[in-house]
Amino acid sequence: MLDISHSFDRLPTQPGVGYKAQHFADIMADAGPVGWLEIHAENYMGDGGRPIAQLKHLAQRFPISVHGVGLSIGGETPLDQDHLARLKHLIDWLNPASFSEHLAWSTHDTHFLNDLLPVPYNDATLNRVVDHINQVQDALGRRMLLENPSTYLAFEETTMSEVDYLAQIVQRTGCGLLLDVNNVFVSATNQQTDPISYINDFPVEYVGEIHLGGHDEDHDDHGAPLLIDSHGREVVDPVWALYDHTLTRTGPVPTLIEWDTDVPDWQPLASEAARAERALSKVLA
């Protein structure tokens, strides 16, 4: 039996990567600049087998961030209590350094749609999101981080900015924030707003983790740029620049490279992590 009782209680101020099973041997041999790993909670909700065995090995060596993609915190329907119980089971035995989820919905009634769907920002949806986050934090017995989404459309029903919305959630739930800088860039482009202002207005004192990832470029019906948050390639230079700017406000923060589709070999991923390490070292100095 592996001993993971010495669990890491926080993510280090280093780069991390989204863990993919094909990188297991490389990571165990030499993780390079990577100081922690993030897993998608739902992939580790089986009863046993290789995924759980690998996770137990990794958790001995690395702080683990559990990142949920299926709670549907922005959903109109009540939280799926079975799913929350599965999540609690994982958090209880793994005792990860961090748990985070999304400002989005993915389940309606009994349908799970396997995508992070957008929420209109107004008082009614805010109350619902706050209620759901309180339920999650109560069930898990820990503070969670909430991630800003990448969005492709707007809602007539929206009455407040995303930053105001997130700030109110933090005030009312005590949760922290996961600032996805690529999502800021994608959403600002798609919503035709200024990403620098978004970062400048963001309640940075609550940021416990940063995400960086790659996106694809397209255009909408009227020829306006439409960026797609694909996590399928390198982080682009303008997002690295926005990250540098973000770090001047947040100070050094554990930073994750996400690469979930067309997953490369270990080296290209480690190179992205090394680039994040250089940016972090500038603000650590």
Next chain:
Amino acid sequence: MGQSDFTHALLDPAAAIPNGVIDPQGLPTPKRFAVYRNNVAVSLTDALEAAFPVIVKLVGPEFFRAMVGVYLRQYPPTSPLMMFYGDQMPDFLKTFEPAQKIPYLPDIARLEQAMRQSYHAADAQPIQPSVLQDMPPDQLMGSYLHLAPAVRVISSPWPIYAIWQFNMAADAPKPEMRAEDVLITRPEYDPYLTLLPPGATLFLEASKDMSFGEAYEQATKIVPDFDLTSTLGALIAGGAITAISEIPK
């Protein structure tokens, strides 16, 4: 905009874009909504493609992707655990008209889904082979077989073991028409398939609530030359026996 309307429009490509969904200028925006529609369809299609590699080979990737476009709208996931999405695939393949030319598809889908369940099943410590060998025959016949959570048995009137091997293993012979029963074990982390001899499925089914001796009798009643030795050999090699106990499971 309610999430009911949004969900309906996501799953039905012919449905209108939900009210109140706009671009930053306040204009209607079909292409922006289509990003979500595409994400849902592609992510579910990819999940099913990874889940049923033999079905993909049997019908071809293009046919498969078109077919699961129908499946995912008929049976959207009901749980965030994508590792198990596809439970209704065998039933769907029984009735999906364009797939009727290949009558063994539903049974191959059952086999593939069972392999996924086996992959994620709870770990269990198998007994040492010597436990079985050293047990006096009388004691063995009165004992109960306890199998690991990762064990599955799939019976079919089609040669599902041979079809699976032919599509997934190098140099496997061309399948010949016959009924085949397959045992799935998980010796370590990867599910392993063994072709079961006639009667083994009867024996294993009976073993769930009968003693070893009673189950053997059940099997030999219908298959007089039931090969117990090779059946036990497959179970032991696959680490499938967790206990031989005087107590039923």
